[in-house]
Each structure stands twice: as structure tokens, then as C-alpha cells.
Amino acid sequence: MCGIIAVTGSDDTVEVLLDGLAMLEYRGYDSAGVALVAGGPVPSVWRARAANGTRSLEDLAKAVESAPPGARSGIGHTRWATHGRPTETNAHPHVDCTGRIALVHNGIIENHTELSAALEDAGHVLESETDTEVLAHLIEDELATDRTAGLVVAVRRALARVRGAFALAVVDTADPDLVVAARRVSPLVIGRLGEAVLLASDIPALLARTRDFFVLDDDQVAELRPGSIVVTTLDGAPVPLVARTVDWDLDAARKDGYEDFMSKEMHQQPAAVADTLRDRVLPDGRLALDEMRLSDDELRAVDKVFIVACGSSYHAGLAAKYAIEHWARLPVEIDIASEFRYRDPVLDAHTLVIGVSQSGETVDTLQALREARRWNAKVLVISNVVDSSMAREADAVLYTRAGPEIGVAATKTHLAQMTALVVLALYLAQLRGTLYPEETVQLLAAMGELPAKVAVALDRGGDVAAVARSVAASPSFIFIGRHVGYPVALEGALKLKELSYLRAEGFPAGELKHGPIALVEPGTVVIGIATRTRLWEKMMANVAEVRSRGATVVLVANDGDEETARQADAVLWVPPTGPLFAPIVDVVPLQQLAYTLARFHGLDVDRPRNLAKVVTVE
Numbered sequence: 001m002c003g004i005i006a007v008t009g010s011d012d013t014v015e016v017l018l019d020g021l022a023m024l025e026y027r028g029y030d031s032a033g034v035a036l037v038a039g040g041p042v043p044s045v046w047r048a049r050a051a052n053g054t055r056s057l058e059d060l061a062k063a064v065e066s067a068p069p070g071a072r073s074g075i076g077h078t079r080w081a082t083h084g085r086p087t088e089t090n091a092h093p094h095v096d097c098t099g100r101i102a103l104v105h106n107g108i109i110e111n112h113t114e115l116s117a118a119l120e121d122a123g124h125v126l127e128s129e130t131d132t133e134v135l136a137h138l139i140e141d142e143l144a145t146d147r148t149a150g151l152v153v154a155v156r157r158a159l160a161r162v163r164g165a166f167a168l169a170v171v172d173t174a175d176p177d178l179v180v181a182a183r184r185v186s187p188l189v190i191g192r193l194g195e196a197v198l199l200a201s202d203i204p205a206l207l208a209r210t211r212d213f214f215v216l217d218d219d220q221v222a223e224l225r226p227g228s229i230v231v232t233t234l235d236g237a238p239v240p241l242v243a244r245t246v247d248w249d250l251d252a253a254r255k256d257g258y259e260d261f262m263s264k265e266m267h268q269q270p271a272a273v274a275d276t277l278r279d280r281v282l283p284d285g286r287l288a289l290d291e292m293r294l295s296d297d298e299l300r301a302v303d304k305v306f307i308v309a310c311g312s313s314y315h316a317g318l319a320a321k322y323a324i325e326h327w328a329r330l331p332v333e334i335d336i337a338s339e340f341r342y343r344d345p346v347l348d349a350h351t352l353v354i355g356v357s358q359s360g361e362t363v364d365t366l367q368a369l370r371e372a373r374r375w376n377a378k379v380l381v382i383s384n385v386v387d388s389s390m391a392r393e394a395d396a397v398l399y400t401r402a403g404p405e406i407g408v409a410a411t412k413t414h415l416a417q418m419t420a421l422v423v424l425a426l427y428l429a430q431l432r433g434t435l436y437p438e439e440t441v442q443l444l445a446a447m448g449e450l451p452a453k454v455a456v457a458l459d460r461g462g463d464v465a466a467v468a469r470s471v472a473a474s475p476s477f478i479f480i481g482r483h484v485g486y487p488v489a490l491e492g493a494l495k496l497k498e499l500s501y502l503r504a505e506g507f508p509a510g511e512l513k514h515g516p517i518a519l520v521e522p523g524t525v526v527i528g529i530a531t532r533t534r535l536w537e538k539m540m541a542n543v544a545e546v547r548s549r550g551a552t553v554v555l556v557a558n559d560g561d562e563e564t565a566r567q568a569d570a571v572l573w574v575p576p577t578g579p580l581f582a583p584i585v586d587v588v589p590l591q592q593l594a595y596t597l598a599r600f601h602g603l604d605v606d607r608p609r610n611l612a613k614v615v616t617v618e
């Protein structure tokens with residue numbers, strides 16, 4: 001996601017900032033910027049945007065060469081766009097109207113729409129499309145209202161007006177040695193090197209310079225000056241500083257202490273789901289989508305939906321087919337994107353084509369969507385990358401907010417896609433009036449519990465490892481599921497073959513007896529999705545079919561469901577949730593199973609052989 005770096009009291013302000021930004025590069029970014037305070041009336045601000053594969057940090061470094069010497073403090077940022085496109089204007093730092101202060105921010109200001117309207121009414125001019133810029137103007141407001149208040153007090157008062165998550169660093173030309181930092185949810189760490197005090201959104205940005213850190217906790221503010229760190233709560237109460245020393249190397253630090261990016265990213269899944277849900281439900285219970293260049297009337301006129309996608313995104317789309325058909329009562333066809341455009345699909349202006357792609361660049365999906373537009377169909381894209389090719393060409397976009405995913409096999413982006421798709425399904429249902437309001441309320445409540453349930457499922461990693469050990473010698477695996485368990489079975493099999501290079505196939509359980517059951521012999525490992533969704537009884541009948549042929553059966557089952565457990569040799573437990581939300585939780589132990597088996601075989605889980613994260617060839 002976005003990265004923050006800041007420094008005061010250093011002889012090499014520019015170098016510290018640029019080095020720190022380079023260390024944050026691995027997180028993914030689309031633009032970058034720095035602001036320096038050297039004693040003049042306004043900070044010097046430079047921003048650069050990465051375009052077509054160029055690295056904006058190089059452009060930024062060139063631009064900053066012209067900086068006047070003697071900067072006393074500075075802040076820097078790598079931005080990974082969420083609110084507002086990845087343009088230079090939207091890049092941080094952002095400044096207030098007077099140019100006195102500059103700030104960088106990670107997180108999401110949830111009430112930014114109402115705040116920017118109020119600020120504009122009061123005469124402020126906001127230049128960017130970001131949620132961040134309101135912070136600069138709120139602080140400006142507080143400084144103007146109480147001229148005796150310094151920056152720390154103004155930041156505290158401004159933050160009392162915002163809802164959401166933030167990590168921010170602010171510099172002030174009226175106090176050139178000062179950097180003020182504050183956090184809620186989004187992390188910040190402080191480091192010290194002689195007189196210099198450094199701040200960053202994560203440890204790797206500082207690791208080349210120091211190993212001694214102070215971690216800022218939620219709702220704390222730090223006042224950083226050369227040789228001095230003062231931390232208080234947002235209410236002004238003092239906070240004692242507790243130093244922490246890390247002995248990680250840079251690679252381990254980037255992985256936040258996890259063994260690899262895949263396990264880090266799996267553990268980020270509750271946040272990916274929560275962030276994807278954030279802001280979507282309006283106070284009156286209606287749902288809001290981003291970048292809707294389609295009117296509600298146009299969406300109401302839709303009489304058929306196609307979903308096109310590849311890989312894990314296809315499985316997310318397949319799960320969504322059940323939700324859209326059931327809740328919104330619209331017929332849904334789903335296609336592997338590489339097949340769609342060559343099969344002469346029947347589309348017209350009343351067709352909604354949904355492209356699902358974490359990268360937004362997969363060429364098969366991009367071309368499928370272009371084909372859809374040729375037939376005047378409406379195109380809606382679910383993507384994790386703001387302004388990706390698909391997002392730019394679509395009529396409407398619903399962004400997942402999983403943050404950059406570095407492991408090649410999709411995990412957190414997959415959960416975020418399924419989350420975005422259930423939001424979309426509910427939105428369509430609302431527009432079409434196919435759900436009673438009280439049903440929608442119940443569904444929204446269940447949706448809100450998903451991040452916690454994903455977290456519970458993840459916590460069972462140890463149990464998954466024991467199951468993995470029990471089946472580790474098997475050369476092949478069969479995954480079965482019914483209804484929404486079917487896409488989960490497909491994704492479980494895909495993860496396993498991608499990561500461990502073992503033979504793994506997913507089937508609709510009801511289809512077993514039409515062929516795949518011929519593969520089952522004593523000892524064959526069959527993994528079934530047996531949570532209590534609609535077809536549980538029928539699923540258990542299919543489980544009995546393989547058991548009676550000697551299969552070793554592993555079932556994904558809901559907590560406490562002993563009846564299901566009795567039919568299994570081993571169980572992967574998950575918390576229960578609403579049937580159409582179940583794939584979001586049920587797939588988690590299968591990701592962990594694939595991960596663990598790959599590790600048993602000594603394989604590189606982040607870079608599986610022959611696979612690529614973004615596939616731009618047909």
C-alpha cells in the first residue's frame with residue numbers, strides 16, 4: 001500500500017527521504033512525492049507519477065536535485081491509489097491553501113466527502129480527488145481559528161473531525177524543525193540516529209539507518225524535533241516511550257516477520273475484506289459503488305449478466321453468479337475470458353458484462369471486455385488496481401482494496417474480489433427491489449462480520465498444518481463441492497497445483513459419478529466443502545460415495561458440526577456464515593493447505609514455476 005517516510009535533524013534530509021522511498025518501493029506504488037522545509041515561507045513540494053512502467057522515484061530524484069540546500073525537515077510518500085486516480089495532482093504531499101503546511105497520509109478518511117463540501121463552502125480550494133487533502137485544510141482551519149495553537153494542537157483538533165484510518169506526517173514552515181505524526185489503524189514507527197529523528201510507515205524504510213524503533217500506537221500523536229521525540233494521546237495525555245530493537249534483515253522486514261509474502265498476504269485478508277467493505281454501506285443502508293458511469297436506470301434496464309475472468313478471478317466470479325441470481329434474480333452466464341470472445345456471445349445494450357481481474361491488465365479479460373463494448377453491452381470492472389487498463393475503459397468500476405499483492409498466487413485479492421462481488425450483487429438486488437428491506441439489513445449485518453470470521457479461519461493455521469501432514473504423501477488430490485462450494489473446490493485445487501505442483505482437480509460433487517469417481521481408489525485424498533450451505537445433505541451423499549470406495553476424506557466444516565466431522569478422516573474447521581458469503585471464509589483453510597504442502601515440498605510459494613502475476617499475452 002502507500003508508504004510514508006519523514007525526517008528532522010538530519011544533514012541529509014533529501015537522501016534519507018529518497019532512500020526510504022526506495023525501500024518502500026516493493027510495496028507497489030503509482031506515484032511518489034516529497035516536501036522539504038528549509039526555512040522559507042512555503043515547503044518545496046515535488047511529485048512524480050509512474051507511467052507505463054517508469055519508476056517515478058527516478059523522476060522524483062531528478063526533480064529534487066534542484067532543491068535548495070539546508071532542508072531542516074521533510075516528508076515523503078509512495079502512493080498506491082485508492083481514492084482518486086494515480087495522477088501527479090493526487091500524489092502526496094498535499095498542502096493547505098496558504099502553503100504553510102504539507103502532509104502525507106496512509107489510510108482512508110471515510111467522511112471526506114462531507115468534510116470537503118464543508119471546507120469548500122468555507123472558501124477552501126481543494127485541488128486533488130483524494131480523501132487525504134481534506135486533512136491539510138482541516139489543519140489550516142484549526143491554525144487559523146486559534147493562532148496560539150501550534151501544529152500539534154491543530155492536528156489533534158483536526159483529527160477529532162475525521163472518521164476512518166490514518167497514519168500521517170505533517171511539516172510546518174512556521175516551525176521548520178518540527179514533524180508531527182499521528183496514527184489510527186495504519187502503522188507508523190519512529191527511529192533515532194544521533195540527533196536525527198526518522199518516521200516511517202514500516203520498518204524496512206528505516207532499516208538501513210537504524211535498528212532501534214518506537215512504535216506509535218493507535219490514537220497517538222508524536223512531536224518530532226532534532227534529538228527529541230514526544231508522544232501523547234490524541235487527547236493530550238503523555239505516553240512513555242518504549243524502545244524496540246529489531247534484528248531482521250531487510251528481506252524479513254519487508255515480509256513483516258512472515259516467512260514469505262504469501263503468508264503475510266493471507267494474514268492481511270481480514271483487512272482486505274474490511275477495507276473493501278469500508279464506505280460502501282451508506283448511513284441509510286443503501287450501497288455505494290465507485291466510479292459508476294452507469295446510472296441506476298441503466299442498471300435497472302439490465303436483463304442479463306455475463307462474468308468474464310481468468311484463474312482465481314474466475315472462481316470469484318463463479319461464486320458471485322449464485323449470489324446475483326439468487327438475490328437480484330438476474331440470469332448470469334460466466335465465461336473463462338479467453339473463450340468468451342471467440343464463442344460469438346449474444347450481447348446487447350441491456351447486457352451487463354462484469355470483468356473480474358485483480359491486475360486489471362490480463363489481456364484475455366481486457367479483450368473480452370472490448371468485445372462486449374463492441375456489442376454496446378455495459379461493462380463493469382472489479383479490479384484491485386486503480387486506473388488499470390480495464391478500469392479506464394469500463395463504464396463502471398468497483399475497486400477491491402486489498403493493497404498490492406506480491407505473491408504470484410492470488411490470496412487476499414481473491415477474497416477482496418468475492419467481497420466486492422457480493423456488494424455488487426446486493427446493489428443490483430436493491431435497484432431491482434428483489435429483496436425485502438429487512439433481508440438486506442440482515443445480509444449487511446452478516447457481511448460486516450466477514451473480516452472477523454476470516455480472521456478466525458486464519459487462526460486455525462496450526463490445525464491445517466496437522467491435516468496437511470496427514471495427506472502430504474499423496475501425489476494427487478480431488479476437490480469437490482456443490483453450489484457455492486463448487487467454486488471453492490476449484491480454487492482449492494488451483495492453489496494446490498499452482499503452489500505444490502501436485503495433481504489437483506476440482507469438480508462439482510454431483511458430477512463425480514459421471515466420470516471423476518473412476519479416479520477414486522483406497523487412499524485417494526478427496527477434499528470436500530461441507531459447510532452448511534444449501535446443498536449440504538446432497539454434498540454428504542457425495543462424500544459417502546467416495547468414502548465407500550476407500551477415499552481419505554478431508555472436509556471443510558462449520559465449527560461444532562460433529563455430524564459432518566463423523567464422515568471425515570480429517571476436518572478443516574471454519575466459522576459459519578450466511579450461505580452466499582461462505583466462499584469468502586471457506587476458501588481460507590484451502591489456501592493454507594496448499595501453502596503448507598508446498599512448504600513441505602521445499603517450494604518457493606511466492607514465485608511458483610512458470611507462473612506470472614500479470615498475464616499480458618494471450
Ligand code: G6P
Pocket residue numbers: 310311312313356357358359360361362365408409410611612613614615
Ligand atoms: C495469473 C495469476 C492468477 C490470477 C490470474 C488472473 O494467472 O497468477 O493468480 O488469478 O492471472 O489475473 P487477474 O489479474 O486478471 O485477476
